[in-house]
Amino acid sequence: MGLASKLEGIVESEVTPYIVLSVFSAVMVSPIILIFFNSFKTLHEALSWPPTIIPSQPTLEAYVKVINSPVLLTLRNSLIIASGTTFLVLALGLPTAYGISKYSFKGSKFAMLFFLASRIIPPLSLLIPFYIMMTWLKLTNTFQCLIILDTYLAFPLMVWILKAFFDEFERDLIDAALVDGCSRLGAFLRVAIPLSAVGIAAVGIITFLWTWNEFVYAMIFTATEDIAPVTIGIFHFVGDEVIEWNSLSAVGIFTSLPAIIFFIFAQKYIIEGMTKGAIKL
Amino acid sequence: MKDSTFGFLLTIPGLVFLTLVVAFPLSLLFSLSFLRYDFIHPITFHGLRNYVEVLNNRVFWLSLRNTIIYSGGTTTLTLLIGLLLAVSAARIKRFSALFRTLLILPWAVPLVVSGLVWRWMLDPGVGVYNYILTQVGFSREPINIFGEPTLAMIGCILSDSWTRIPFMFIVILAGIKSIPPDLYEAARVDGANRIATFRNITLPLVKKSMLTGTLITSMFSFRTIDNIWSMTRGGPAKATYVIGLNLIDYLVRYQNLGFGAAIGVIMLGLISIFATLIVYYILKE
Numbered sequence: 001m002g003l004a005s006k007l008e009g010i011v012e013s014e015v016t017p018y019i020v021l022s023v024f025s026a027v028m029v030s031p032i033i034l035i036f037f038n039s040f041k042t043l044h045e046a047l048s049w050p051p052t053i054i055p056s057q058p059t060l061e062a063y064v065k066v067i068n069s070p071v072l073l074t075l076r077n078s079l080i081i082a083s084g085t086t087f088l089v090l091a092l093g094l095p096t097a098y099g100i101s102k103y104s105f106k107g108s109k110f111a112m113l114f115f116l117a118s119r120i121i122p123p124l125s126l127l128i129p130f131y132i133m134m135t136w137l138k139l140t141n142t143f144q145c146l147i148i149l150d151t152y153l154a155f156p157l158m159v160w161i162l163k164a165f166f167d168e169f170e171r172d173l174i175d176a177a178l179v180d181g182c183s184r185l186g187a188f189l190r191v192a193i194p195l196s197a198v199g200i201a202a203v204g205i206i207t208f209l210w211t212w213n214e215f216v217y218a219m220i221f222t223a224t225e226d227i228a229p230v231t232i233g234i235f236h237f238v239g240d241e242v243i244e245w246n247s248l249s250a251v252g253i254f255t256s257l258p259a260i261i262f263f264i265f266a267q268k269y270i271i272e273g274m275t276k277g278a279i280k281l
Numbered sequence: 282m283k284d285s286t287f288g289f290l291l292t293i294p295g296l297v298f299l300t301l302v303v304a305f306p307l308s309l310l311f312s313l314s315f316l317r318y319d320f321i322h323p324i325t326f327h328g329l330r331n332y333v334e335v336l337n338n339r340v341f342w343l344s345l346r347n348t349i350i351y352s353g354g355t356t357t358l359t360l361l362i363g364l365l366l367a368v369s370a371a372r373i374k375r376f377s378a379l380f381r382t383l384l385i386l387p388w389a390v391p392l393v394v395s396g397l398v399w400r401w402m403l404d405p406g407v408g409v410y411n412y413i414l415t416q417v418g419f420s421r422e423p424i425n426i427f428g429e430p431t432l433a434m435i436g437c438i439l440s441d442s443w444t445r446i447p448f449m450f451i452v453i454l455a456g457i458k459s460i461p462p463d464l465y466e467a468a469r470v471d472g473a474n475r476i477a478t479f480r481n482i483t484l485p486l487v488k489k490s491m492l493t494g495t496l497i498t499s500m501f502s503f504r505t506i507d508n509i510w511s512m513t514r515g516g517p518a519k520a521t522y523v524i525g526l527n528l529i530d531y532l533v534r535y536q537n538l539g540f541g542a543a544i545g546v547i548m549l550g551l552i553s554i555f556a557t558l559i560v561y562y563i564l565k566e
Contacts, residue, residue, distance in 0.1 A: 011475045017368075017373050018373060021369050025380055028383065028386065028447075048407075049423075051408065091294075105289040107289075111292060114303075115299065121307065122545075127528065127532060127545070128542050128545055129310045149302075216525075252398060255391055263389050267382045
């Protein structure tokens, strides 16, 4: 049997894709599993060579250390910043997207392009102007500062997504509400928003997770542990002499957990949404 | 009130916000790039001198070269693995939800954490992957990955690809799913094997998804520094020093905001090339 026909045999086999996927799934998930195990090691074990995979004496030492460190405070800060950003994105994004989608006006196409263009500007390019603005406004090292900047990061794309939701929303439902004596604002608040709750929730969750992961602005604009989010807090365990890998792994688990849970539940919808998008494009 | 007026009123808060956080800082960025703004001299008009200095700066070109290697490496690796995984996932009938979930999980890990995790796994003193390399006979001693310029870059590319493969995988998988299955059946009836159907049906029809995925991945890895920051901070010997780190240094370390703004404008220009390509190809199809 020649090489070519052997190769063909491998490609044709029904088992091959399962093997490929199993191997790659293992590689892709291994870092998460490894830090999960690592977070239950003692500091001594976490620093020893050869490294172990499964902790020889599982302990909660690392978690206790995290809870008693300023990192806990940065987790709280992340929660505040991400919630504030999600609220602001929805408060600004819902009316904007609804207005453009259902009551198009002269220049609404241009407005959408403005949003798209904002998405393309690299956030790092605006770092220096933001630095000057926040210094002027005396907002550096405040929650407000990060909430505004994180809203800037998420807002343009979220308007696009929300507009896509509202585009699919039945016009008749709004008209029916208007006939029943609802004002246009009332139809928006009492009909369109509640009936699009699932889509809005998705946008909210994505914004939340996105903000939760943000690092660069947090690094530049926060100075103290009572404001800094956990993406900065995790460096608490990176010392000059030694990196406390077990505690750092525990923080890594804490930081990744919200999104991991979301992805496990939303996996189906993410792929469906993308498939729909791919057909539309 | 006319309907269009009502629509416009609804969008005002959003547009005002966007003007304040995008249009205003953007014009500030351009203005700054023409100023001498370094906290030493009085702020004066500097003409194009910041740009001339940036373009004559050896470290800037080094950082641009590193950025291209980094982003090119990530994109290539991500595309190859993403395509392989998407083609495999489209073929299987059982466990597909399980595999998809496992494969997109790295997406959930913040980039800055991903950098730390890979730094740990590759560490010559405690790293599991480094240990495995010594065990399979790849090297006798643990490899000092972060002390060796080329290896450090490869480490950064691996960590970045790890978080970007899920997106590429899903985009391509979605592209494959939207191909009508009858095309494959017809080809099979005609006796085409899998390699032939892949080359003649899958590849041409998912080209657009691949292109979208490639452009978005390269654009994002071009402009992110999170995982490099947590892995190497640009070292060793500036081997992983990318353009974003260069810009941050001009704000934080050298405090030369005019110079930094010029780098920001150049970065924006380079990203716009990607963006134009994306829009061009999507509109063309």
